[in-house]
Amino acid sequence: NDQSEVLRRKLEIHVKGDVVPGPILSFSSCSRLPQRLIQNIEAAGYDMPTPVQMQAIPAALSGKNLLVSADTGSGKTASFLVPVISRCANFRLQHLPNEKKKPLAMVLTPTRELCIQVEDQAKLLGKGLPFKTALVVGGDAMAGQIYRIQQGVELIVGTPGRLIDLLTKHDVELDDTMIFVLDEVDCMLQRGFRDQVMQIFRALPQPQILMYSATISPEVEKMTSSMVKDIVHVSVGKLNK
Numbered sequence: 206n207d208q209s210e211v212l213r214r215k216l217e218i219h220v221k222g223d224v225v226p227g228p229i230l231s232f233s234s235c236s237r238l239p240q241r242l243i244q245n246i247e248a249a250g251y252d253m254p255t256p257v258q259m260q261a262i263p264a265a266l267s268g269k270n271l272l273v274s275a276d277t278g279s280g281k282t283a284s285f286l287v288p289v290i291s292r293c294a295n296f297r298l299q300h301l302p303n304e305k306k307k308p309l310a311m312v313l314t315p316t317r318e319l320c321i322q323v324e325d326q327a328k329l330l331g332k333g334l335p336f337k338t339a340l341v342v343g344g345d346a347m348a349g350q351i352y353r354i355q356q357g358v359e360l361i362v363g364t365p366g367r368l369i370d371l372l373t374k375h376d377v378e379l380d381d382t383m384i385f386v387l388d389e390v391d392c393m394l395q396r397g398f399r400d401q402v403m404q405i406f407r408a409l410p411q412p413q414i415l416m417y418s419a420t421i422s423p424e425v426e427k428m429t430s431s432m433v434k435d436i437v438h439v440s441v442g443k444l445n446k
């Protein structure tokens with residue numbers, strides 16, 4: 206509607222593709238978020254969503270595949286973790302507690318350090334909710350990582366190489382994995398990572414896909430549209446910078 210358009214123009218939020226819900230002005234006004242998640246966001250000191258969060262959170266919650274570009278430091282991590290945690294926690298709350306807990310979401314990043322940062326933030330925002338995480342990166346024993354997954358987690362955060370290594374050696378049931386996040390997608394779909402990322406993607410049952418980067422090259426943009434159709438593009442900031 207008009208109000209959303211005015212807001213987008215003011216915040217330099219550009220949306221291309223299907224119709225998506227307008228930007229949210231506060232976390233608490235986002236009706237689908239569990240109350241405990243909103244409390245955790247406030248406890249983390251996030252008084253207001255950043256522009257990318259205002260638009261990407263409701264768009265992701267509406268189930269769209271997203272390709273999002275926004276500057277470094279603009280809060281992209283929470284802009285995918287909030288909808289991921291919300292969808293995972295709501296899924297668990299709607300299912301019987303005795304059902305086997307298979308991973309519901311997966312976040313891939315290019316480095317161990319980034320994975321650790323993402324997992325730390327996920328743990329902080331997911332506190333008190335049915336939301337456990339597993340880190341799958343090199344440098345730590347794989348035995349502990351697979352044990353944790355088998356005990357039941359909602360989110361796996363990992364690097365592509367280590368994750369393929371783990372999936373090749375162990376049986377991980379991925380048929381409930383409904384969200385696939387590529388952080389730093391510009392890097393993740395470059396030669397070198399691309400084949401590994403695609404191999405993991407093909408092991409998932411048609412998940413919603415959320416992709417984030419500070420910049421997105423035309424080549425990577427083309428790659429993403431060959432992976433999935435109906436991608437909504439969200440970019441924040443001046444166009445054509």
Ligand code: ADP
Pocket residue numbers: 250251252253254255258275276277278279280281282283
């Ligand atoms: P990006 O991935 O876009 O480079 P990050 O997600 O790492 O940025 O966020 C940068 C910093 O901003 C982090 O320290 C994060 O905790 C903080 N942050 C994220 N969202 C908010 C918010 N809504 N309010 C205040 N700080 C925030």
Ligand code: MG
Pocket residue numbers: 281282388
């Ligand atoms: Mg980031």
